[in-house]
Amino acid sequence: MKNKNISRFVEKYSIFIVLAFMVVLCSLMSENFLSVNNFKNVARQLSVSIIIAYGEMLLVIAGLIDLSVGSVLALSGILSIAAYQHTGSLVIGFIVAIVVGVLCNLVNAVLVTNFKMPPFIATLAVQMSARGAALYYTHGQNLLQLKKYTVFGQGSLGPIPNPIIFMLIITAITWYIVNHTRYGRSLYAIGGNEGAAIASGINVNRSKYLTYIINGVFAGIAGVLFMSRVNAGLPNGAVGYEMEGLTATIVGGTSFSGGVGTTMGTLVGAFIIGFLNNIMNLTGVDSYVQQMVKGGIIAFAVAYDILSKNKKTRKVIVVEDDGEKKSKQQTGN
Secondary structure, three states: OHHHHHHHHHHHOHHHHHHHHHHHHHHHHOOOOOOHHHHHHHHHHHHHHHHHHHHHHHHHHOOOOOOOHHHHHHHHHHHHHHHHHHHOOHHHHHHHHHHHHHHHHHHHHHHHHHOOOOHHHHHHHHHHHHHHHHHHHHOOOOEOOOHHHHHHHHOEEOOEEHHHHHHHHHHHHHHHHHHHOHHHHHHHHHHHOHHHHHHOOOOHHHHHHHHHHHHHHHHHHHHHHHHHHHOOEOOOOOOOHHHHHHHHHHHOOOOOOOOOOOHHHHHHHHHHHHHHHHHHHHOOOOHHHHHHHHHHHHHHHHHHHHHHHHHHHHHHHHHHHHHHHHHHHHHHO
16 A cells, blocks of 8 residues: 555656756756756746747647747737837737737637647648748848837846746646636546537537637737847747747646646646756757757657556556456356
8 A cells, every 4th residue: 555655646746756856966967057046047048938838738638739839929029029119018019919829829729620620730830821921021030129128028026037927927827727717627628538528518619719819828928028038029039939838748747648737747847848958058968969858858758648548548448347347246146
């Protein structure tokens, strides 16, 4: 019994154990790793990826995906800066970014729910269109002279940088949605078995629409933070950020098969990747090697997810078989 309890504890909190082990290992590899400034820099750099990861997490739990988020982020950021430069209002610029993110994701939702396109294909099409729109609007040139717009990504509230504040607020909102709303519970039902979810009375299409809309809001906010942090409107910015978000989501324990995932797991997954990138930079690891390591981590995480699901499935089959045998024995008696 004691061994079973330990095994359950390790399985439940494995992602946190990995993070703790990584912090200890990285601190031994570099004396600069444990400094407050280094942790603050890592959190600030991860803020955009974490916000994106939460949108991806909600989608993946429901059995969906979004490959367009990097391009939507860029388009949202570009049009947000343009709105600010034309009006001089930070509020209008921020609202424009969210509206653009939502509109792009409504296209995703329509293609997936109404036209029954596979999410991979639908969001890939939007990815190309959004990136093209960003490049067309700017003629391939960067937008400069952001002035006060940089307050979103470079400002701070006391000792805490603004990007970290945005990330913490969105973390709290996502945690509440997933754990304390009917909509959040519906995502697990849809991802676990969509047919059963429909039979139980869940409005699957509405939940999918709402998930893509939330993802669009997060993408818009991420676009503002990204552009203001780099102090330029980059139409070619955030390339591959969809993979950053998906990596954090998968490493954090969200199953690609749907129906499984947690907010805290995604947050910890993002910090595992962030600390790994940080220690490789501090120790001078080649950037190409870093990409290879990230690819290996994704492959390992997905393989682990598949093996875990297969193991649980075999256990269920064995239990059912034992139950049938006992039932037959009782009938025979």
